[in-house]
Amino acid sequence: MTALIEARSLTRTFRATRKSKVQAVHDVSLLLDEGQRIGLIGSSGSGKSTLAKLLLGLDSPTSGEVHYRGSSLKNANMRGFRSEVQVVFQDPRSSLDPQMSIAEIVREPLECLAVDGNHDLRVQEVLELVGLGDDIADRRPHQLSGGQRQRVAIARALAPRPRLLIADEPVSALDALVRDEILELLEDLTTRLGLGLLLISHDLAVIARLCSDVLVMHDGEIVERGSTREVFRQPQHAHSRALLEAVPRFS
Ligand SMILES: Nc1ncnc2c1ncn2[C@@H]1O[C@H](COP(=O)(O)OP(=O)(O)OP(=O)(O)O)[C@@H](O)[C@H]1O
Numbered sequence: 001m002t003a004l005i006e007a008r009s010l011t012r013t014f015r016a017t018r019k020s021k022v023q024a025v026h027d028v029s030l031l032l033d034e035g036q037r038i039g040l041i042g043s044s045g046s047g048k049s050t051l052a053k054l055l056l057g058l059d060s061p062t063s064g065e066v067h068y069r070g071s072s073l074k075n076a077n078m079r080g081f082r083s084e085v086q087v088v089f090q091d092p093r094s095s096l097d098p099q100m101s102i103a104e105i106v107r108e109p110l111e112c113l114a115v116d117g118n119h120d121l122r123v124q125e126v127l128e129l130v131g132l133g134d135d136i137a138d139r140r141p142h143q144l145s146g147g148q149r150q151r152v153a154i155a156r157a158l159a160p161r162p163r164l165l166i167a168d169e170p171v172s173a174l175d176a177l178v179r180d181e182i183l184e185l186l187e188d189l190t191t192r193l194g195l196g197l198l199l200i201s202h203d204l205a206v207i208a209r210l211c212s213d214v215l216v217m218h219d220g221e222i223v224e225r226g227s228t229r230e231v232f233r234q235p236q237h238a239h240s241r242a243l244l245e246a247v248p249r250f251s
Pocket residue numbers: 014015016022023024042043044045046047048049050051
């Protein structure tokens with residue numbers, strides 16, 4: 001079976017100063033299958049968001065390639081890719097345009113990607129899917145709670161019927177109660193829709209709950225990978241142990 005998305009030896013170097021460079025991602029290879037849910041953990045600055053951007057095609061690797069359904073992003077049909085791989089960011093306050101209504105925000109990717117079908121209907125469908133009523137369609141983002149805004153961000157991501165959702169710290173800006181609601185929603189939606197998920201989180205309980213597999217990043221490299229259960233039970237790499245030891249219930 002062809003993987004949904006594959007990273008082949010991805011490296012991304014940034015120029016830090018005139019003389020020095022930082023390898024934010026170094027020689028990272030990974031496979032994510034259709035419907036698979038993988039967690040990506042690692043301390044701050046280990047390269048998680050950079051890797052996510054490379055996988056989303058929002059940034060280009062210095063070397064290496066991303067393949068989507070077996071074709072390199074360099075020559076793939078980007079329109080198909082753009083609708084099938086969607087992202088949810090940490091802070092919906094900054095990721096949602098404050099000038100647009102909720103309905104416009106959710107409809108925008110359908111228009112930009114020229115998705116087939118009735119867009120109004122699809123907007124209604126996905127708002128319902130994320131548990132939001134019709135009454136919020138005409139509101140602006142600032143007229144919603146943080147949890148409702150993150151539901152809007154998820155609805156927007158789901159609108160073009162993606163196969164893979166990349167979520168970079170999707171619940172870390174929310175209080176514990178709302179966080180649990182959003183996690184339950186993500187768990188339910190990915191299961192029901194058979195959606196692949198790459199979930200970046202500093203919260204290991206979040207990873208344990210949603211992801212069957214986990215990747216541990218350190219200094220731009222994946223230092224450990226495996227089933228979440230195994231890695232959390234018996235981390236092999238010193239850095240994974242350090243991350244897990246910071247959380248009493250997993251040590
Ligand atoms: N556009 C950029 N220009 C220069 N350096 C960058 C850029 N983006 C990221 N970096 C550097 O690359 C490294 C990895 O950053 P990245 O944001 O991917 O880490 P992260 O694992 O997502 O961290 P966090 O958990 O804090 O979000 C860091 O050293 C960062 O300073």
